[in-house]
Amino acid sequence: MLRHRLAVVLVTALAPAVWGTTYLVTTELLPPHRPLLAAVLRCLPAGLLLIALTRRLPQGTWWWRALILGALNIGAFQALLFIAAYRLPGGIAATVGAVQPLITAGLSAAVLGDRLTLRTVLSGIAGVAGVSLLVLRAGAKLDALGLAAALGGAVVMAVGVVLSKRWVSPAPLLATTGWQLTAGGLLLVPATLLTEGAPPTHYTAANLLGYAYLCLIGAAVTYALWFRGLRALTPTSVSFLALLSPVVATVIGWLALGQDLSPLQAFGALVVLGSLVVAQTRRPGTTGPSAPVARSAAAPPVREHA
Known part of the structure; x- marks a missing residue:
């Protein structure tokens, strides 16, 4: 059981680790000053590809659930991340974003009934402190709108993670991932056109390579691993793994x-x-928020109507 859980944690951790390569790919391969375009070309084609491969569309309540989850996990998060990145130094944006595990832990306790422990709170505080030491620079200037966007990004991602755990899709994992990526990508299109204008008409081979990497590896593969981890682990455990991105x-x-x-x-x-490490481990013999199997047995998923 513990060995299986460790394997799930390590595989899920690959997603934020890969996301940590986004800065390098963006600065070295992509056209400058086009972050939202990168988000659209990263998410929308990946979502459509997964839908084409699985040949599954949402049914019943999953039409609006997929839209909400896609907006939270993909669309709104990417847009707020873009605002924060432009109005704040990267170190401040990353430090504010590092509060996401603490927000997720609180929401999980309120919405899912998970136990909020002192161990989790202290681990979350240590994570924020560690990220600040890693990326924060002296003399960094603050911006109210940028801070609000960074905090808003952490909140919407935390809400999306918790709702993804509460709303367990009856469809295959890849189909559900495709729905969210497509919904989030479509919501980003008007924001991209309004803020960045029409996309460039010419792309270099390096540009195409960068977009292909972000789409296939940085979205289709990683979000599938991320949502797979959410099905097996608690939202709090998964959220802590996101702190790997600034480290990588x-x-x-x-x-x-x-x-x-x-x-x-x-x-x-x-x-x-x-x-x-502390957030992923628990004392022997305890059953807290890291027991998703017991939770699903006690509260079977509600049947969806087509």
């Missing part, structure tokens, strides 16, 4: 781009990893 982004920047990595940043990375 910092390490890649150091290795591939020659960016500085100070001892304080290295210590921050260790703090983040420590908080992840």
Whole structure:
């Protein structure tokens, strides 16, 4: 049982680890100043591809549930992330976003009845502190709208994660993932056109390679792994894994781009990893929020009507 859970955690962790490569791909391969276009071309084709492969469309209540989950997990999150990235230094945006596991833990307790423990709260605080040491820079300027967007992004993602656990789709995992990516991508299209204008008419081979990587690996594969983890683990456990993204982004920047990595940043990375390990473990013999099997047995999913 523990070995199986560890395998699920490690496979799920691949998703935020891959997302940590997004900064490198965006800066080195994609056209500049087109973050929302990158989000659309990352999510919408991936969602349509998964729908084409599974040949499954939503039925009954899942038409509006897929739209809500796609808006929260993909569309609204990406848009708020874009606003925060443009109005805040990256370190502040990442630090504010690191509160997501704490928000998820609180929402899980309120909505799903999961137990909110002191261990989880302390791990969440340590995660925020570790990310701040890793990416925060002295003299960074604050912006009210940017801070609100960063916090809003953490909130909508937390709500999306919790609702994804509450609303268990009867359809195959890849189909459900495709619905959300498609819904989120479609919602991003008007925002992209309003803020960035029409897309470029010419793309280089590097641009196409970057978009293909973000679409196939950075969306189709990773979101399938992410939602698969949500089916097996608690929302809080999965949310803590998202803290891997700034760690991976910092390490890649150091290795591939020659960016500085100070001892304080290295210590921050260790703090983040420590908080992840603590958040994923539980005391022997306890059954808390990390017991999804027992929960599903006690509360079987409601049948959906076509």
